[in-house]
Amino acid sequence: MSDINIRRQHGKTRADARSSAEHMASELKEEFDLDYAWNGDVMRFKRPGLTxxxxxxxxxxxxxxxxxxxxxxxxxxxxxxxxxxFDENFPT
Structure with a gap:
């Protein structure tokens, strides 16, 4: 098993960062059949073989x-x- 970890400064308001994350998640949901849900400022997601x-x-x-x-x-x-x-939704 393996992990991927990414941290990036976003330079946005929290609301704009959440909007970007939501946009990214909706694209991933469509492309990779990823289910996700928000709990405060944390989005949890899953699909078979990935959490x-x-x-x-x-x-x-x-x-x-x-x-x-x-x-x-x-x-x-x-x-x-x-x-x-990340490059598209949280450019540096």
């Missing part, structure tokens, strides 16, 4: 993804895609 959470604060967004055994081989591809979504 994780994205948390927001006033200055930073943090993402943790846990890949199950079957998705472990796809870690480089998944990580590249996640960075692309």
């Amino acid at each position: 994780g959470e994205l948390s927001l604060d006033d200055s930073e967004v943090t993402l943790h993804i846990h890949l199950g055994f079957l998705l472990f081989a796809l870690k480089p591809t998944i990580e590249r895609e996640v960075h692309r979504f």
Whole structure:
């Protein structure tokens, strides 16, 4: 099993950061059949073989993804895609 961890400064208001995270999650839901739900400023998500959470604060967004055994081989591809979504939604 494997994990992906990303932290990035967002430079947005908390509301704008949440809006960007929501946009990113809705695209991932459509593309990868990902289910997600918010609990305050933490979004938890899952699909078969993958769980994780994205948390927001006033200055930073943090993402943790846990890949199950079957998705472990796809870690480089998944990580590249996640960075692309972060670059689009939380540019530095």
